[in-house]
Amino acid sequence: DAGVTQSPTHLIKTRGQQVTLRCSPKSGHDTVSWYQQALGQGPQFIFQYYEEEERQRGNFPDRFSGHQFPNYSSELNVNALLLGDSALYLCASTSIRGGLGQPQHFGDGTRLSIL
Amino acid sequence: KQEVTQIPAALSVPEGENLVLNCSFTDSAIYNLQWFRQDPGKGLTSLLLIQSSQREQTSGRLNASLDKSSGRSTLYIAASQPGDSATYLCAVNYGSSNTGKLIFGQGTTLQVKP
Numbered sequence: 001d002a003g004v005t006q007s008p009t010h011l012i013k014t015r016g017q018q019v020t021l022r023c024s025p026k027s028g029h030d031t032v033s034w035y036q037q038a039l040g041q042g043p044q045f046i047f048q049y050y051e052e053e054e055r056q057r058g059n060f061p062d063r064f065s066g067h068q069f070p071n072y073s074s075e076l077n078v079n080a081l082l083l084g085d086s087a088l089y090l091c092a093s094t095s096i097r098g099g100l101g102q103p104q105h106f107g108d109g110t111r112l113s114i115l
Numbered sequence: 116k117q118e119v120t121q122i123p124a125a126l127s128v129p130e131g132e133n134l135v136l137n138c139s140f141t142d143s144a145i146y147n148l149q150w151f152r153q154d155p156g157k158g159l160t161s162l163l164l165i166q167s168s169q170r171e172q173t174s175g176r177l178n179a180s181l182d183k184s185s186g187r188s189t190l191y192i193a194a195s196q197p198g199d200s201a202t203y204l205c206a207v208n209y210g211s212s213n214t215g216k217l218i219f220g221q222g223t224t225l226q227v228k229p
Binding site: 004006031033035040041042043044045048050055056058088090092094095096102103104105106107108109111 | 119149151156157158159160161164204206210212213214215216217218219220221222
């Protein structure tokens with residue numbers, strides 16, 4: 001049973017460019033959340049998708065946008081990249097029907113470096 | 116403001132020692148609390164999840180406790196091993212279901228020396 005998978009693993013971009021990161025949730029999961037983790041910090045919540053709609057959003061600018069597909073996979077798009085966007089981007093999945101006791105599962109992340 | 120704090124930021128212990136990692140949170144109205152392990156450059160591995168109605172959870176050498184009234188959780192690691200070396204993150208779910216957003220502490224980096 002595959003867990004949460006993210007691609008690519010590493011990415012290098014320059015300031016002003018745009019980037020798309022991808023996430024496939026764990027089998028049976030329908031809800032995907034994205035987090036940004038700067039070096040030495042805990043992850044920060046970006047947004048969450050369920051039924052192809054954004055359900056919750058953290059304190060991130062509109063340059064950060066996302067999408068969820070009918071197969072529950074998701075994309076994170078970041079426009080007009082800034083040096084401060086350099087971070088590990090993590091995807092988490094869970095099931096809204098999972099009920100009590102179901103943890104959120106994380107992928108290995110995409111390391112984004114902005115030059 | 117809902118905040119999560121982990122103390123200490125770093126910890127170094129000799130192999131075999133029992134140790135406790137601390138997590139405190141500012142708002143007691145939580146849905147659940149999850150402990151994660153993160154190896155350098157890697158993603159998060161879920162260790163234990165405690166529901167708001169529970170006091171503790173155990174998995175092998177790990178035991179996590181929850182005291183909502185004091186806004187604290189602890190992760191107890193028994194008989195530590197060099198393979199336990201990693202960063203341990205505490206995350207609080209303040210939502211109304213298991214899909215709620217997680218608020219993380221900054222983590223405790225543990226080094227277990229052989």
